[in-house]
Amino acid sequence: MAKPTAMTLGEEQICCAPLVAAPLAQPDAAELARGFHALADPARLRLLSLIAAQAQGEVCACELVEPLGKSQPTVSHHLKVLYEAGLVDREKRGTWVWYRVVPERLATLRDLLDPTR
Amino acid sequence: MAKPTAMTLGEEQICCAPLVAAPLAQPDAAELARGFHALADPARLRLLSLIAAQAQGEVCACELVEPLGKSQPTVSHHLKVLYEAGLVDREKRGTWVWYRVVPERLATLRDLLDPTR
Numbered sequence: 708m709a710k711p712t713a714m715t716l717g718e719e720q721i722c723c724a725p726l727v728a729a730p731l732a733q734p735d736a737a738e739l740a741r742g743f744h745a746l747a748d749p750a751r752l753r754l755l756s757l758i759a760a761q762a763q764g765e766v767c768a769c770e771l772v773e774p775l776g777k778s779q780p781t782v783s784h785h786l787k788v789l790y791e792a793g794l795v796d797r798e799k800r801g802t803w804v805w806y807r808v809v810p811e812r813l814a815t816l817r818d819l820l821d822p823t824r
Numbered sequence: 825m826a827k828p829t830a831m832t833l834g835e836e837q838i839c840c841a842p843l844v845a846a847p848l849a850q851p852d853a854a855e856l857a858r859g860f861h862a863l864a865d866p867a868r869l870r871l872l873s874l875i876a877a878q879a880q881g882e883v884c885a886c887e888l889v890e891p892l893g894k895s896q897p898t899v900s901h902h903l904k905v906l907y908e909a910g911l912v913d914r915e916k917r918g919t920w921v922w923y924r925v926v927p928e929r930l931a932t933l934r935d936l937l938d939p940t941r
Contacts, residue, residue, distance in 0.1 A: 730891065731873040736866035743869075747861035749853035756848040774847065817937035820930045 742816045745792030750777060751785045758795060758806050765798075765807040859933045862909030867894060868902045875912060875923050882915075882924040 731739070745751060757774055758766050768786060772779050786806060789795045793812045798805050848856070862868060874891055875883050885903060889896050903923060906912045910929045915922050 730877050731870045733866060733870065736869040736873075740864050740866045740869050743860050744864035747857050747864040749850060749857045752853040752857055752860075753848045753850065756853075760847050813937045817934050820934040 739816065739819060742792050742794065742812065745788050745794055746816070748785065748788075750775060750781070751789055754782070754785050755789060755794060755808065759808045761807075765805045767803045767805050769803050771806075856933065856936060859909050859911065859929065862905050862911055863933070865902065865905075867892060867898070868906055871899070871902050872906060872911060872925065876925045878924075882922045884920045884922050886920050888923075 746755070753775060754771060757771055768782065771786070772782050775782055777785075786795070786797070786804075790797055790806075793809055795806045796809050797807075863872070870892060871888060874888055885899065888903070889899050892899055894902075903912070903914070903921075907914055907923075910926055912923045913926050914924075
């Protein structure tokens with residue numbers, strides 16, 4: 708899978724200092740905001756929770772349409788946003804695409820909100 | 825502490841809860857998405873980090889304009905979004921308004937992305 712899991716800006720890994728440690732630099736803020744943007748939608752939060760809740764760690768996109776209660780194109784759109792934000796990874800097998808969460812990316816966003824770090 | 829079952833892939837634990845504990849219900853997802861929406865903007869992330877980085881725990885809005893490099897109306901707009909999302913609290917003293925972060929609200933959003941809970 709070519710999708711990087713760590714946030715990078717060019718070759719440089721973006722800092723992930725928590726919000727309380729120091730004011731964010733503009734490039735870091737822009738990259739992190741993209742991650743939060745992907746979470747700023749109820750359908751995408753529910754999709755992400757559905758993917759993360761799979762006991763086997765991954766789920767076929769075909770199994771996400773009915774529980775979300777949205778059309779397949781709508782589900783595909785939201786999955787694409789999650790993928791492009793680095794929050795999920797995907798693998799095509801035959802007709803369908805399988806999705807799994809990217810824990811490192813979730814951790815990056817989570818750590819930013821951690822006042823104890 | 826009742827920990828949700830962690831997801832495993834083979835023998836390897838890969839992630840994640842509370843996202844894995846159960847798919848989010850629509851009302852919860854909508855409320856949480858509002859919180860993430862407030863974080864989905866570089867200027868607001870930088871503002872929040874500036875407020876959170878104050879050693880005394882609060883900051884006058886008048887001190888946020890210059891470091892953010894935006895106009896005062898723009899700063900006021902973003903502060904309002906943060907306030908309405910419950911991420912900061914505010915108190916008017918004389919001419920100016922003072923801001924502080926709401927750690928419990930940050931924790932709610934953070935915990936949603938926390939693989940150890």
